[in-house]
Amino acid sequence: MSLVKPAMRGLLAKRLRFHLPIAFGLSLVAAAGFKYTVTEPRKQAYADFYKRYDSMKEFSAMREAGVFESVRPTGK
C-alpha cells in the first residue's frame, strides 16, 4: 500500500491563513477591552474630578499646609 504524499509546500501560508485572523481578532479584543476597562473609566474619572474642582480652594489648603516656598501660610 502506498502512503499519501505529505504536504511539502505552502505550510507557512496555511498556518498564517489559520492564525492571522485569530491574531488580529484577539488583538482587537484586547484593545477594545483595554479601552472600555481602562481609558474610558479614566477619562470619566478626570471629567468628574474637574467638574467639582475649585482650584483656589485647593491652593489655599495647600498654602496653609505649608508646602509652598513662594507663598507662606497666611498666619506668618
Next chain:
Amino acid sequence: MVSQCQQPKKAMQHLTARRVAGLLSRRGVAAFSSSGVKMASHGHGGVTEQTDMSVPLYWDRLDTPLPDRPYKDTLSDADKSLKQKEKGPWNSLSKEEKLALYRLTFNETYAEMKKPTGEWKTVLGGIFFFIGFTGLVVLWQRYYVYPPHPRTLDDEWQAMQVKRMLDMRVNPVEGFSAKWDYEKGQWK
C-alpha cells in the same frame, strides 16, 4: 575503552551522581567523598581514559536513534550464525532470535532509555537545600553586615512623609490623594 564508548549517558549520570556526592559530602557522607579521592589518585600519570572519537561510536540517545555502529561488533560464532539467518526471510526467525538480533544491534530499548531515573528528586532536594542555606546566609547578613536603617524608614518619618504627600495633593484624581477623605481626615 569500548565500554566507555558504549555508555556515555551512564557516564553523564555518574558525573551527576559525583557532583551530588560532592554536595552531600557537606553532610559528612564519607563513603562517597573517599571513593572520589581514590579515583583521583589512580596513578596513571594523570592520564584518564578517553573515548577514541576517530572510530564510529555507539550511543543510546532518544533524539538520534541510529548509532554509527552496532552495539556488539565482536560477534561470537552463535551470533554470526544468527546474523547469517537474518539474511534470509524473517518469518523463519523465532521471537527469541528476533530479540537476540535486536540486542546485538542495540544496547537499550527506547522504553529502557526513557525509564525515569528519579534524578528530579535529587535536583529538587538540592535546590531546596541551597535555598535554605542561602536563607541562613541572608539572616546572618541581616545581623552582622547591614548598617542601621536610614532615618527615612522610621514610622514617624514615614507618617510625616505621607502627610506631606497628602498636603501636596499627590495624584488627586485617581491615585494617592484620591483615596484620602480631606473632610473627615481619614482614608476612604
